[in-house]
Amino acid sequence: MDEIMEPEEISVGVVGLGLMGSSIVAALLLSGHPVKAVAPLPDELAGASDRILNQIRHAEEADLLSRPLEACLARLTVSGDYGVLHDCRLVLECVTEKIAVKQTVYRKIADAVAGDAVIASNTSAIPISMLQRFVPNPERFMGIHWAEPAYMTRFMEITCGMQTSLERANWAFELAHQWQKEPTLLRKDIRGFVTNRLMYAIYREAFHLVETGAASMDNIDKAFRYDSGSWMTMMGIFRRMDYTGLQDYPEIFRRIFPLLSNSEAVPELMKPLMEKQLRGTQSVQGLYEYTEEEAREWDKAFAVFNKDIFQLAARYPFRTDPRIG
Amino acid sequence: MDEIMEPEEISVGVVGLGLMGSSIVAALLLSGHPVKAVAPLPDELAGASDRILNQIRHAEEADLLSRPLEACLARLTVSGDYGVLHDCRLVLECVTEKIAVKQTVYRKIADAVAGDAVIASNTSAIPISMLQRFVPNPERFMGIHWAEPAYMTRFMEITCGMQTSLERANWAFELAHQWQKEPTLLRKDIRGFVTNRLMYAIYREAFHLVETGAASMDNIDKAFRYDSGSWMTMMGIFRRMDYTGLQDYPEIFRRIFPLLSNSEAVPELMKPLMEKQLRGTQSVQGLYEYTEEEAREWDKAFAVFNKDIFQLAARYPFRTDPRIG
Numbered sequence: 001m002d003e004i005m006e007p008e009e010i011s012v013g014v015v016g017l018g019l020m021g022s023s024i025v026a027a028l029l030l031s032g033h034p035v036k037a038v039a040p041l042p043d044e045l046a047g048a049s050d051r052i053l054n055q056i057r058h059a060e061e062a063d064l065l066s067r068p069l070e071a072c073l074a075r076l077t078v079s080g081d082y083g084v085l086h087d088c089r090l091v092l093e094c095v096t097e098k099i100a101v102k103q104t105v106y107r108k109i110a111d112a113v114a115g116d117a118v119i120a121s122n123t124s125a126i127p128i129s130m131l132q133r134f135v136p137n138p139e140r141f142m143g144i145h146w147a148e149p150a151y152m153t154r155f156m157e158i159t160c161g162m163q164t165s166l167e168r169a170n171w172a173f174e175l176a177h178q179w180q181k182e183p184t185l186l187r188k189d190i191r192g193f194v195t196n197r198l199m200y201a202i203y204r205e206a207f208h209l210v211e212t213g214a215a216s217m218d219n220i221d222k223a224f225r226y227d228s229g230s231w232m233t234m235m236g237i238f239r240r241m242d243y244t245g246l247q248d249y250p251e252i253f254r255r256i257f258p259l260l261s262n263s264e265a266v267p268e269l270m271k272p273l274m275e276k277q278l279r280g281t282q283s284v285q286g287l288y289e290y291t292e293e294e295a296r297e298w299d300k301a302f303a304v305f306n307k308d309i310f311q312l313a314a315r316y317p318f319r320t321d322p323r324i325g
Numbered sequence: 326m327d328e329i330m331e332p333e334e335i336s337v338g339v340v341g342l343g344l345m346g347s348s349i350v351a352a353l354l355l356s357g358h359p360v361k362a363v364a365p366l367p368d369e370l371a372g373a374s375d376r377i378l379n380q381i382r383h384a385e386e387a388d389l390l391s392r393p394l395e396a397c398l399a400r401l402t403v404s405g406d407y408g409v410l411h412d413c414r415l416v417l418e419c420v421t422e423k424i425a426v427k428q429t430v431y432r433k434i435a436d437a438v439a440g441d442a443v444i445a446s447n448t449s450a451i452p453i454s455m456l457q458r459f460v461p462n463p464e465r466f467m468g469i470h471w472a473e474p475a476y477m478t479r480f481m482e483i484t485c486g487m488q489t490s491l492e493r494a495n496w497a498f499e500l501a502h503q504w505q506k507e508p509t510l511l512r513k514d515i516r517g518f519v520t521n522r523l524m525y526a527i528y529r530e531a532f533h534l535v536e537t538g539a540a541s542m543d544n545i546d547k548a549f550r551y552d553s554g555s556w557m558t559m560m561g562i563f564r565r566m567d568y569t570g571l572q573d574y575p576e577i578f579r580r581i582f583p584l585l586s587n588s589e590a591v592p593e594l595m596k597p598l599m600e601k602q603l604r605g606t607q608s609v610q611g612l613y614e615y616t617e618e619e620a621r622e623w624d625k626a627f628a629v630f631n632k633d634i635f636q637l638a639a640r641y642p643f644r645t646d647p648r649i650g
Contacts, residue, residue, distance in 0.1 A: 097573060125577050147552050155551035182551050184544040194540045195548040200581045201530035202523050203574075206562045215519045219509040221561025223520040226480035226507050227472050229561075229638065233554035234630045236546025237531045238612045242605030243623060246612070248422055249528075250599055252450050253591045256525045262587040266575045274575055280567030287563045287571075298568060301641060305559045308637050313554065316630055 007032035007178055013091035013113070015040060015105055017048040017078070020122065020148055021094040026055035027151035029072040030064060031179045036077045036084040040095060040105060045080045052076065059151045062307040085112040090172070092144060094122035102126070106134045118168055120144035124196050128161035129189045138163040144172060145193060152306045154313060156181040161189045182317075198237075207269060208261035217287055233309060234316045332357035332503055338416035338438070340365060340430055342373040342403070345447065345473055346419040351380035352476035354397040355389060356504045361402045361409040365420060365430060370405045377401065384476045387632040410437040415497070417469060419447035427451070431459045443493055445469035449521050453486035454514045463488040469497060470518060477631045479638060481506040486514045507642075523562075532594060533586035542612055558634060559641045 010033055014025050017039040028035045029052075037052065039045035053073075060069055077084050085091055091109050095101055102121065109119055118140045121131055132141035143159035156176050160169050169185060176183040186194065209215045215223075231240055241249060273286060280286030281295045290298070335358055339350050342364040350362045354377075362377065364370035378398070385394055402409050410416055416434050420426055427446065434444055443465045446456055457466035468484035481501050485494050494510060501508040511519065534540045540548075556565055566574060598611060605611030606620045615623070 097576075125573070125580070147555060153551065153555050155548065155555065157548060157552075182547055184540075184547050186540060186544065188539055190534070190539040194534060194545055195552040196577070197534065197581065197585065198527050198530050198545070198549060199553065200578065201526045201585050202562060203566075203578065204582055204585065205523055205526035209515070209519060209522065214513055214515040215509075215511060217563040219511065220519055220523070221564050222507055222509050223480065223482060224523060224561045225558055226478065226638065227482075227520040228524065229558035230472060230478050230480065230631070230634055231627075232557050233550055233634065234627065236548075236550045236554075237527060238542040239546050241528075242611035242613055242615075243627065245604045245607050246595075246598060247604060248450070250591045250595050251422075252521070253525065253528065253595070255450070256522065257529055257591075258589040260522065260526050260529065264583040266578045266582075270571075270575050270578070273571060279570045279572060282570050286567035288567055290567075302556075302559065302568065305641060306555070308640070309555055309558065312630075312633050312637060313551065315633070316626060318626075 008034070010034075010090065010175075011036060011088045013038065013085040013088035013109070015082075015085075015091060015093050015109060016095035016122075017044050017051065018094070019051070020146065020150070022048060022051040023055050023148055023150040024092060024094060024122070024146055025052050025076070026059055026149075027146070027179060029056065029076055030059055030066070030151050032067065032075075034075040034077075036088055037079070038082055038085060039078070039080055040108075042080065045078070049078050052078070055149065055151065058149070058303060062152060062310075064151060082108045082112040085109060086114075088113055088117055090118045090120065090175075092120050092122060094146075097123060097125050099126060099130070102131060103134045106131070110136050116140065118142070118172065120172065122146055124193055127189050128159050128164065130161075132161040132163050139165040140168055142169055142172060143189075143193070144176075149306055152310045154180065154182040154310070155195070156183040157186065157193055157195065158183050159186045159189055159193060203267075204263055205261050207267035208263060211268060233313050234318075239318075333359070335359075335415065335500075336361060336413045338363065338410040338413035338434070340407075340410075340416060340418050340434060341420035341447075342369050342376065343419070344376070345471065345475070346417075347373060347376040348380050348473055348475040349417060349419060349447070349471055350377050350401070351384055351474075352471070352504060354381065354401055355384055355391070355476050357392070357400075359400040359402075361413055362404070363407055363410060364403070364405055365433075367405065370403070374403050377403070380474065380476065383474070383628060387477060387635075389476060407433045407437040410434060411439075413438055413442055415443045415445065415500075417445050417447060419471075422448060422450050424451060424455070427456060428459045431456070435461050441465065443467070443497065445497065447471055449518055452514050453484050453489065455486075457486040457488050464490040465493055467494055467497060468514075468518075469501075474631060477635045479505065479507040479635070480520070481508040482511065482518055482520065483508050484511045484514055484518060528592075529586050529588055532592035533588060536593060558638050 012028050012033045013036045014021055015038045025035050025037045039048045095105050120142050124145055128143045132138035135141050142164045145157040147153040147155040158172050173183055173185045206220050278285045281298050284290045284295050337353050337358045338361045339346050340363045350360050353360045364373045420430050445467050449470055453468045457463035460466045467489045470482040472478040472480040483497050498508055498510045531545050603610045606623050609615040609620050
């Protein structure tokens, strides 16, 4: 098996250079890897180098660069040609969440890399067991799911499909620690992954409350920011229950669970937004409305917040065994 | 109707001096109110003054005192006798979540205060419309739900019952701003309130994932801390959807909603804990196990985290109309 080597000795490929992909490129460069960044679409290739540079500058402003900016950039190759992936030990796919597109991308990656390279998807929606059927060495395929911006979040979900080698998954898990992540390793491939399923349980209930007139979107956002937001980053779900003494939960579960939404339908509220192809702050219209200036303010403020919460979270590590489960 | 007066001119009563009640007392003292604190149980009365003093000292360490500690304490009365409530314009009930107990407490409060005093419950589980039947002036009864520690969280949920006067609710809403809160005002009394219902939707799914072997508690906690925790405090639920572009949600809703837990049962995992009456960090055993030292460390760390996240949240106010809904 591969020994863990220094990042400088491990070329990593990234395919798909949108916002997420370019921030993953930045994260890998910051960690010292040579990075081969491939833009499958000509439009994406055009702006890719600028997007990556912007992300690295953002990281620099947040004091996250442990080596000179030039040294990071010197290890970067940006291309439209999959051939640059030839020496990569690991290739991360972060293209759109369409199965047919991913299938084509995997074929091109597999044609370019050595047979023992690991191929990983950033998908948060499609089962790994399904995707790994599209590669010649499925035991070397897994999910490596990042949170944005990739260089300033500690979240990372490594997910095995049915055919993934646990040894390979452990290799990625160890490597993730070199990227300053707090990874989780899921040995079982579930639909929707962990954090997504929990969030979709919230979305389902949140839309239900709005649609039944119980609360406005604004009230829900506010309540969540100031209530759950006041402990989430430190404790998570179960630890919070322990911390608040456990006593009252069973009775409330018994009363509230039967009242929660069990809807299977896409919320009605979403439908007009979809018809108009609204994109939230990116189109200054979504669930809320924005002025151009407000949309820009959200971007700027979130860039600062990222740094604040990243640093705050780092002061409360509370590590326990991360491999269980 | 009452005009909004200075906090110094408004005596506020607090009934129930456990951890939550004593932290509410501290919050009100910090805001300048004369506070009449009533402990209905002799055991609770014994330690109440110490608990309140500890909370105020904690607030002082966090730089939250805008007046001398002695000036705060000079406005405090602690008693086992409801008679001290006689001049209170507002009385906050925060006793145990048992309806029969609350009914007795409301009768004693109503006997002590003037007819135009507002009585409010800190309940997060019992409908306000039900509780307000136990007071002689139900239009002056409402929910005022705090988050702990009350002097260091911005969350506050003000909930009307069916008979609550909106004018009285607005009075409390205005007053809450003097307590440095970001209150929400719910005109409709729903079972489980907003933030609780959303959290119980998460709990239902989180236990489901553990019970089906998809993930460990530890992985769920970690994923939530580092993923949702990286934006929750700034954005809330719907704003986050706008910020991430809206595009992918409907398809994922369609796929994931039918897979989510619709259980109505108290999770099996909770049952042995209940039989053994475990109390989490308070009994060094719960969903997780703790040494005495670890339990103390959680307490200490959370006290510091409270301050950190309170200050962080204050830098990202993004106020919109909080009364809608």
